[in-house]
Amino acid sequence: MSRILKVAAAQLGPITLKEPRSSAVKRMIVLMQNAKAQGAELVIFPELALTTFFPRWYTEDQSEIDKYFETEMPNKDTEPLFAEARKLKIGFNFGFAELVVEKRVTRHFNTAIIVDQQGRIAAKYRKIHLPGHTENEPWRAFQHLEKRYFEKGNLGFQVHQVFGGKIGMCICNDRRWPETFRVMGLQGVELVALGYNTPAHYPLAPEHDHLQDFHNHLVLQAAAYQNGTWIVGVAKAGREEDCDLIGGTCIIAPTGEIVAECKTLADEVIIAECDLDRCKEIQENIFNFDLHRQPEDYALITAPKKESASNG
Numbered sequence: 610m611s612r613i614l615k616v617a618a619a620q621l622g623p624i625t626l627k628e629p630r631s632s633a634v635k636r637m638i639v640l641m642q643n644a645k646a647q648g649a650e651l652v653i654f655p656e657l658a659l660t661t662f663f664p665r666w667y668t669e670d671q672s673e674i675d676k677y678f679e680t681e682m683p684n685k686d687t688e689p690l691f692a693e694a695r696k697l698k699i700g701f702n703f704g705f706a707e708l709v710v711e712k713r714v715t716r717h718f719n720t721a722i723i724v725d726q727q728g729r730i731a732a733k734y735r736k737i738h739l740p741g742h743t744e745n746e747p748w749r750a751f752q753h754l755e756k757r758y759f760e761k762g763n764l765g766f767q768v769h770q771v772f773g774g775k776i777g778m779c780i781c782n783d784r785r786w787p788e789t790f791r792v793m794g795l796q797g798v799e800l801v802a803l804g805y806n807t808p809a810h811y812p813l814a815p816e817h818d819h820l821q822d823f824h825n826h827l828v829l830q831a832a833a834y835q836n837g838t839w840i841v842g843v844a845k846a847g848r849e850e851d852c853d854l855i856g857g858t859c860i861i862a863p864t865g866e867i868v869a870e871c872k873t874l875a876d877e878v879i880i881a882e883c884d885l886d887r888c889k890e891i892q893e894n895i896f897n898f899d900l901h902r903q904p905e906d907y908a909l910i911t912a913p914k915k916e917s918a919s920n921g
Contacts, residue, residue, distance in 0.1 A: 612885040617644030617652040620858040622875035623849035630686035645697045654703035655845040656804035665751040678708035695728035704804040732769040734778035735762025768796035774885040781805035794836030799885040809853035834865030837891025847874035
């Protein structure tokens, strides 16, 4: 018996500083329509899908940064996307910058949501592994100020019963940490949606630039196999405000095999039939956690960080 979920990965090309949200949403709607025409039930978009990747610029004016954040979802700019999804009866996932007041405190998160086929928000995730730095580093061609403009997510790595399966989310740098996927794996996750904006150039170790695409697929394929789950990794790609972003949008089976991959650095849709029952091949055999895990020997993984730990 099979549980088939037909999933689309909707890669976006670059979004300029001056491009309004309404333009990005129109592009997303075209991709959504394309996905639906190919029979997709769920379409996955990138991290920060509504704007350019603003953490690459430094400012001390918080009001300037707050212009990139959404204070409600849906809102006037994104409602057409939700309306089209309801019309097409297709679910979707995408990332955005979220500004919210919780317990009278203003919070800033790098957020992703899952929206069901009725246009209702079914699940939310806030990015936990924030990369980069907090202060201006003028020697860089571009900054990477996620630690300045966002705070660590506070929702954990939850798994949600939606679209007939167990689906989780993570964002960009989260994928480089095996704990991200293992926490979801321990909840029986069957598909992980992941959006990213990843520079092709790594200023701290430029000799690694040629490995950026390789490392992107390496961690996703390993995580899929080691946790017996489908993973859909979706890029914002191409040359965005003179900063090159990798592509490599792909859909990966629980065996670690790439079953679909984008070929361009522009707006593009790929589709795969994800049989969620295939997760059992791995979860009940090779990586049977109940049978083979030895958590008593893993204490160091959850030990508190040293106070002197780097902020980078």
